[in-house]
Amino acid sequence: MPTPSVDPALHETLRQSVADGFAAQLDLTAEFVGCPSQRGAEHAMQDIVFAALRDRGLKMDRFEMDRAALEAHPGAGRISATHSDAPIVVGIHHPREETGHSLFLQGHVDVVPTGPEHMWTHPPYSATIRDGRMYGRGAGDMKSGLVCAIAALDALRRAGWQPAATVYLASVVEEESTGNGAMMAHLRGYRAEAALIPEPTGESLVRANTGVLWFRVELEGVPVHVSHMGTGANAIDAAIRVIGALREVETRWNEEAASDPHFGAMEHPLNLNVGKIEGGEWASSVPARAAVDFRVSILPGWSAEERAAEIERQLSEFAASDTFLANNPPRLTWNGFFTQGYEQPEGTEAEAVLASAHEAAMGYPLGSHAMPAYLDARVHALFEGIPALCYGAKSLASHGFDESVDLASLERTTLAIALFIAGWCGLEPVAD
C-alpha cells in the first residue's frame, strides 16, 4: 500500500496552528496534571474533561461502569473493592457529510500513586515546566496524550477544518488497574474504523503488547510470642517463600518468550512484579498474616485463563510442599487486570496514514516497538478487530519520580495526530 502523501500546504497550516495553540494546550495539560486523579478519585478530573469537550462543541455521552456487563465479558478486569466508580466520558463529532474513516481517539485520566513525595524534585501534581519538559504524575502517562488529541482537533478547527467522519474522543479510567474503562466504552457500543491512543510511546507505534494479570496472595496463620517462633509459623517468612515459588513461573515464561517474534529480543520481557506487601503488626509477635500484590505480564497470544491457572497450580503445589502453607493454605485472588496481549499487524491503511503523518511532522520514518506492559489499545485490537494505534510523545519515568513529558516532542506529536486525522477521516470546512 502506498504511503498517502501529506499536502505540504496543509502541513504548514497545521504546523502553524498547533504552534499557535500550544500555550493553551500546555495550560490544559497542566490543569489535567494538577488534578490528583488516582484510582477511584477521577470524578473531578472527568468533569474537567467533560467541560473541555463540551466547550468544544462535541456532543457528550457520560456513562457509569456497568459492573454486571463487565463481569460477563471475558476481557474485563476483575472488580475489587478499590475499583473506580468514576464515569466514562465520550465527546462525539459528527461531520456534515460522512466521507472519511471514523476514528476512536482515547486516553485515560487515572494515574498511579506518587510514591513518597519527598522523592520528587517538584510536587507531583504541580505540573512544573522546566528545560522543555513538564513534570508531574500523569504528565507523561497520559494526560499530555489525552490533551494532545484534543489539541489536534483544536488545531484543525483553528485552521478552519473539522474531520469528515465521526470522531469519538473518549476519556476513560481504570487503565492502570483493570482496563475496564476502555472495556466499558466498548460495551457501551462504540465502534469505529480505527482507534488511536496517544500513550507516551516515544513517537513510535506499539506493534505488540503484553497481557497483564493482577493478583493478591494472602496468608494467614497462628501468631505466637516470638519466643515460641518454632510453633507459630511466620506469615511474612511464608510470603517470601511464596514469592520465590512464583518466580519459578516467571523464569519458565521468560524462557518461552525467548522465541517470541516481538519480545524474544528483550532480556526479560515478562516481569512478575511484587508491587505491594504488608504483613504483621508488632515486631515481637510472629506475624499472623501477610498479603502480597503481584502483577505479571504474558505474551500476546497467550490465554489469560490458562496462565492464571498455571499460577494457581504453582501456588497450590508449592503450598502442599510447605509445612506452614500446607496447614494454612494461601488465598489467591485475581483482583485487577486479566487480559491478553495483542499484536498490531503491519500493513493496515490506518498505519500507512499515521506513517505519512508522522514522517511529515517528525522528519523521520515511523518506527514501531513491542511494549511489555498493558495498553487499552488491546480492547480495540482484540474485541473490535480494528487497527489500534498506540502512538504518542516522548516521556520519562512513567510510574516513577519526576515523571515528565518532552514538550517539543509533544508539539510535534500533536501535529502528527492532526495530520493523521486529516488523512484518515478527511476534512471538511468548519460550519459557519
Next chain:
Amino acid sequence: MPTPSVDPALHETLRQSVADGFAAQLDLTAEFVGCPSQRGAEHAMQDIVFAALRDRGLKMDRFEMDRAALEAHPGAGRISATHSDAPIVVGIHHPREETGHSLFLQGHVDVVPTGPEHMWTHPPYSATIRDGRMYGRGAGDMKSGLVCAIAALDALRRAGWQPAATVYLASVVEEESTGNGAMMAHLRGYRAEAALIPEPTGESLVRANTGVLWFRVELEGVPVHVSHMGTGANAIDAAIRVIGALREVETRWNEEAASDPHFGAMEHPLNLNVGKIEGGEWASSVPARAAVDFRVSILPGWSAEERAAEIERQLSEFAASDTFLANNPPRLTWNGFFTQGYEQPEGTEAEAVLASAHEAAMGYPLGSHAMPAYLDARVHALFEGIPALCYGAKSLASHGFDESVDLASLERTTLAIALFIAGWCGLEPVAD
C-alpha cells in the same frame, strides 16, 4: 540456706481468703482485660489501676515518662514516634513498723495487637471465661498477673494482715516495646530489697532471660513502570535480600548460644523475628520503598551495643555488595528494645522464700527455666542488683489468638504470692 517454712495455719487462712476473694479477683481481671490498652492507649487502663490501688488505701504516685532521663540511661529502649505517653502508677504500702524486707511488685498493662479478630474464638477484649480459663488479649500477658499481686495483698488484708515492710505495687507500660515503663519507675528512684513480677511463667521461676533489640530497616529507591523493571530496583525484593542477610547473623548467634548454660539446650533460642513489613503502593509500579520491623534476642551477658553494631555491620557490608542497595543504602533505626538479658542467680533468700511459698501453695517444688524473651525484671536485676523474681500462673498463647490464663493456676499462684509476701515482708495486723 534452709527453706523458710510456711506456717500451716497461715497457709490455710490465706488459702481460704484467696478462695473467698477469687470471684472479685476475676471481676477485676475481666475489667482489666476488657480495656484495650495497646501501646499508647494505656491511659484509661492506668486510671483504672490507679483507682483500684487508691481504693485499697495505698498511697499513690503517678508520673510521666521523663524522656530526657530515659535517653540518658544506657538500659532504656529507644524512643520512637509510637512510644507511649501513658503515666506510670505506683501504689505504696508503708507498715506501721518496718520489720521485714521491702518488696517491689510490678506488672505491665500494655498489650500487643490482637491480629485479625476473626481468628479469635471470642472477641479479644471480651475476657470470656470457659472451661476454667479466661480468654482475651492480656488475660495471660499480664493483666491476670497484675491483678494477682493486688489480690494477694487483698487476701492478706481479708485475713487481718498487711506486710510488715514497704511494698510498692507498680503498674507500668511499654513492657512490650522498650521496657521504659519499668525503667521509668527505676529512674523515679524506687528501690526495694526484691522485686516480684507475676508474668505468666507457668508456675516456674525465670532463671535467665534474653535481651532484645528492636530495629527497623527502611529501603528507598527509584520506582519506574514495571515494564522497565531492570532499571528501577524493586525495594520489596531488596528487603527480602536484606532479611536473608540478617538471618546470617541469627545463625551465627545461635551457634554461639549452643554453649550457653541457660539457653544452650534450646533448639533455636535466639530468634530474629520479621514482625512487620510494608512496601509499595501499586501492583504495576516497581515499589520505591519498603520497611521491615525486626526483633532479635541476645544472650544474657552480651552487650546490646556490640550486638547492635554487629547487625549494622552486617547490613552495611551486605548493602555494599548489592547493586541496588549500594546505590540506595538502607536506613537502620533502633526503635524500641535495646536491652541486655539477665540471669537470676540461685541461692538468694528471696528465692528461698518464694520456693517455700510455692511448694506450700502448689504441692510441688519450685522449678526454674530460661526464657528467650524480654522481661521487665531485667531492670531490677541489672540496674538495682536485687533478686528479680519473675513468677506467675500458667497461660497459653501470649501474643497469639485465644490467649488465655488457667484460672486454677491463677488462684494457686495468688496464694503462693500471698505466702511469699508474708514470708519476705513479714506481717503485721491491719490497723483498726
